[in-house]
Amino acid sequence: MENTSQVPVTVLTGxxxxxxxxxLNRILTEQHGRKYAVIVNEFGExxxxxxxxxxxxxxxxxxxxxxxxxxxxxxxxxxxxxxxxRADKLDAIIVETTGLADPAPxxxxxxxxxxxxxxxxxxxxxxVADAVHLSSQLVDHHEAEEQIAFADVILLNKVExxxxxxxxxxxxxxxxxxxxxxxxxxxxxxxxxxxxxxLNAFSLDRVLDIEPDFLESDHDHExxxxxxSLSFVSDTPLDMDKFQDWFGNLLRTKGQDILRSKGIxxxxxxxxxxxxxxxxxxxxxxxxxxWPKGKDRSSRVVFIGRDLDNMNxxxxxxxxxxx
Amino acid sequence: MNADLEKLQESNKTELERxxxxxxxxxxxxxxxxxxxxxxxxxxxxxxxxxQSGSDPKTVKAHKGVVLSMTNxxxxxxxGGEDGRFLKISSDxxxxxxxxxxxxxxxxVASHKDTKVCSSGKTVYIWTKNKDKPQTLEHPSTVGxxxxxxxxxxxxxxxxxxxxxxxxxxxxxxxxxxxxxGSHGTVTFSPDTxxxxxxxxxxxxxxxxxxxxxxxxxxxxxxxxxxxTWVGDTPYLVTSGxxxxxxxxxxxxxxPMGRKPIVVANxxxxxxTFVKALNGEKAVFTGFTDGSVLLAEIxxxxxxxxxxxxxxxxxxxxAISSDNSxxxxxxxxxxxxxxxxxxxx
Numbered sequence: 001m002e003n004t005s006q007v008p009v010t011v012l013t014g015x016x017x018x019x020x021x022x023x024l025n026r027i028l029t030e031q032h033g034r035k036y037a038v039i040v041n042e043f044g045e046x047x048x049x050x051x052x053x054x055x056x057x058x059x060x061x062x063x064x065x066x067x068x069x070x071x072x073x074x075x076x077x078x079x080x081x082x083x084x085x086r087a088d089k090l091d092a093i094i095v096e097t098t099g100l101a102d103p104a105p106x107x108x109x110x111x112x113x114x115x116x117x118x119x120x121x122x123x124x125x126x127x128v129a130d131a132v133h134l135s136s137q138l139v140d141h142h143e144a145e146e147q148i149a150f151a152d153v154i155l156l157n158k159v160e161x162x163x164x165x166x167x168x169x170x171x172x173x174x175x176x177x178x179x180x181x182x183x184x185x186x187x188x189x190x191x192x193x194x195x196x197x198x199l200n201a202f203s204l205d206r207v208l209d210i211e212p213d214f215l216e217s218d219h220d221h222e223x224x225x226x227x228x229s230l231s232f233v234s235d236t237p238l239d240m241d242k243f244q245d246w247f248g249n250l251l252r253t254k255g256q257d258i259l260r261s262k263g264i265x266x267x268x269x270x271x272x273x274x275x276x277x278x279x280x281x282x283x284x285x286x287x288x289x290x291w292p293k294g295k296d297r298s299s300r301v302v303f304i305g306r307d308l309d310n311m312n313x314x315x316x317x318x319x320x321x322x323x
Numbered sequence: 324m325n326a327d328l329e330k331l332q333e334s335n336k337t338e339l340e341r342x343x344x345x346x347x348x349x350x351x352x353x354x355x356x357x358x359x360x361x362x363x364x365x366x367x368x369x370x371x372x373x374x375q376s377g378s379d380p381k382t383v384k385a386h387k388g389v390v391l392s393m394t395n396x397x398x399x400x401x402x403g404g405e406d407g408r409f410l411k412i413s414s415d416x417x418x419x420x421x422x423x424x425x426x427x428x429x430x431x432v433a434s435h436k437d438t439k440v441c442s443s444g445k446t447v448y449i450w451t452k453n454k455d456k457p458q459t460l461e462h463p464s465t466v467g468x469x470x471x472x473x474x475x476x477x478x479x480x481x482x483x484x485x486x487x488x489x490x491x492x493x494x495x496x497x498x499x500x501x502x503x504x505g506s507h508g509t510v511t512f513s514p515d516t517x518x519x520x521x522x523x524x525x526x527x528x529x530x531x532x533x534x535x536x537x538x539x540x541x542x543x544x545x546x547x548x549x550x551x552t553w554v555g556d557t558p559y560l561v562t563s564g565x566x567x568x569x570x571x572x573x574x575x576x577x578x579p580m581g582r583k584p585i586v587v588a589n590x591x592x593x594x595x596t597f598v599k600a601l602n603g604e605k606a607v608f609t610g611f612t613d614g615s616v617l618l619a620e621i622x623x624x625x626x627x628x629x630x631x632x633x634x635x636x637x638x639x640x641x642a643i644s645s646d647n648s649x650x651x652x653x654x655x656x657x658x659x660x661x662x663x664x665x666x667x668x
Contacts (some may be wrong), residue, residue: 055426059464061483061506074483074506075465085389087350087368115547
């Protein structure tokens, strides 16, 4: 259930030098009339000095719950529960991660830890990308790919330093990895803050925003470990039991390689739309109201991850169609 | 207000609420400790307030941000804050800054006689009498809890992956590791110092028998365990985290191994969030998510007594004055009940 007293948390990723600090300083100093706490990492760039800045050490812990890829940020659990004891209510919390950090443990913390889930909610993963260097970073560092793959919003920063046709190339490269993130082109991270904070991107009803334009399978790539996306559409209603069997088994066995998954589902005999969204093996799913009148009842699913070609995703999805 | 309504509300109050005082501080009560006839409470607005029967609390503006940790030290309290300061505070408002860690929080504090201890990040800092510079103990991950044994010779430090027990010999600390996968928070020694127990990030507590490091996994809780307390001579380790106060027996050579806990103080739909022993009795106060508090004997056949009715905000701390005469209950909205435990006080 949606709890209005949950404080939204924005996760900020991006390589060193991309412009995260510029953005954080804007968030802390602009006169926006809101109270934001910022959790920074100990290896972060200097230059942020504010009472609302908290030092964190990015401690990634394995949960003792039998889930093999279930890692969480232990320090985040500690810091968020501390911040929730403040007398003054925070409007939002921003978590900065180091350039080399995997965003998954941060996102998983909000699925796994009950105290964190009760009092805060993951709002969006925002990745700041350097328009000049992103292409080479994507080749050299798999972390850069993951940060693009996980993002709900990508600030393509420093566009003033890049030729227009190169921007188009970078944009296409991003789209190949992540077809649903919103890309905002910026100079000195000058995007309006309300397009970065308070987006509710992890709320299940936002899954309904999946743009059908991007749902065309396209996966020519050079390395097997590249992060890519695959998507499928079906106008035939799905069989709920078959889907649950397939999808549950898929996340259990391949969840480590599936970075994010999202979908809107039309089940046979069900009046309501079903939506889900997942991070690795963890996912959230729920019915989300009736289908809009006069529109196609088509099921749409998107996967972002590695080695997707070897998961028989298309065949698995096709097999879920009701007879 | 309508006189009948007022009467009705009055009759719904517990005996302790009728004879006690209620203070609305407006910030979550985070910690409470007893110093002689006073009870010091730390709050989410950075204040430490000293409560005493028959007078208004004395307020000390101690930290900027949340008071994260607190313990008693001689006639003072030691506090750790979100502002990175480790403080020694007297009830007349005197603040002595022991150390300032800047933007790193002071998560845990502990003391034994004239030794002051705090943790910030992965490091534990120990100040002993007449020494300005602290000794430091390093750990592989951030410290989740600190506890001295009753003689002050051993210091348990919980962290990710288990507990480091440091032993003091000839002014040197040596480490012994107790391992269990997962993240460990609040830690305690059993009163006979034969066991150590931690509250974990998962919904379970974990214990070790110190002499052979045998594991005791105590699971089955529906939520995280935020509070535990040792009760009676058996003794029982009573924990929060369930709809009842869950009481694990630590008698005999095996302790709770292979035994079932006793459950008392059923809160119905509410979960227990704080437990506190009534000194010298086989009884425990249990605070719940709705703000209510029950007093129960560790005996499943006895009925608990309602001490505080629901406030709608979870109980975050309970303290009893050292002479067992006063109880203080605080919740996450900052409502404080201070009342005498006995009718003819």
